[in-house]
Amino acid sequence: MKANKGDWVKIHSIVLTPAERAPQVPDDTKKVPLETWVKGFLLDDANMGDEVQVKTYTGRLVKGTLIEIAPTFEHSFGDNVPELLEIGQQLREILFGGDADE
Secondary structure, three states: OOEEOEEEEEEEEEEEEHHHHOOOOHHHHHOOOOOEEEEEEEEOOOOOOOOOOOEEOOOOEEEEEEEEEEOOOOOOOOOHHHHHHHHHHHHHHEEEEOOOOO
């Protein structure tokens, strides 16, 4: 897939290899590389998997492997927790209404 200069993209890069990790990090952490994923505006035309440079929204220049074109936010605040809905209703009743607190 082809990306054009100026496209909003996501890149991936290895910041530190396992051998470069600090000695004080936990053993399970030492076994894997320190990776980063960055979104930014592509500085030159490229294909998926190419090494590219992007300019982030804050103006940083970052190099990495092109992995996604027009990335979207995929995070959420998690699944619904019924107990929190009930607590929210109870709190509103205590703070703002009802005969019990007048």
